[in-house]
Amino acid sequence: MHNLLRRIAWFFALAGGGVASLVALMVVASIAGRALWSAPIPGDVELTQFGIALTISLCLPWCQLHGANIIVDFFTQRLPQRATRALDGIGAILLALMCALLSLRTAAGAVAVSEAGETTMILGLPMGWNYLMLAPGLALTTLVALWQAQRLLRGQDASMGSIDGARP
Secondary structure, three states: OHHHHHHHHHHHHHHHHHHHHHHHHHHHHHHHHHHHHOOOOOOHHHHHHHHHHHHHHHHHHHHHHOOOOOOOOOOOOOOOHHHHHHHHHHHHHHHHHHHHHHHHHHHHHHHHHHHHOOEOOOOOOEHHHHHHHHHHHHHHHHHHHHHHHHHHHOOOOOOOOOOOOOOO
């Protein structure tokens, strides 16, 4: 299970990085168009918002796998490793519950706005697509957090090490 989650999270993170790169190129092109020809890319703000939201959603599983989320350990740094793992396991369960709820609600939101025919203001893109694209990253984060929780609550290590140079 570990290798499968790792490979899928790696793919999602690469896709998220690709989306962020495309957004960056679009922003540069839009700013250049605005400065040089008074013609920015129409809907650049809409596309940037959707692209960055998708990037975050796609990169969350990889971040969770490597323990790269913010951890406030001021009160727990002197606890025994067993207690710290138990608390981390509970935290992973809470994260899994939150991401599962967010994934379900974004999917439900996609259906609702699609049925209502809601579109973006400038480009007229269907809003349902934007909601729906967030659900897979959140769902994978749920699975990663559940995998980590079961390992941590059994007293096992659930970290994947540093994110620097990490490959699947």
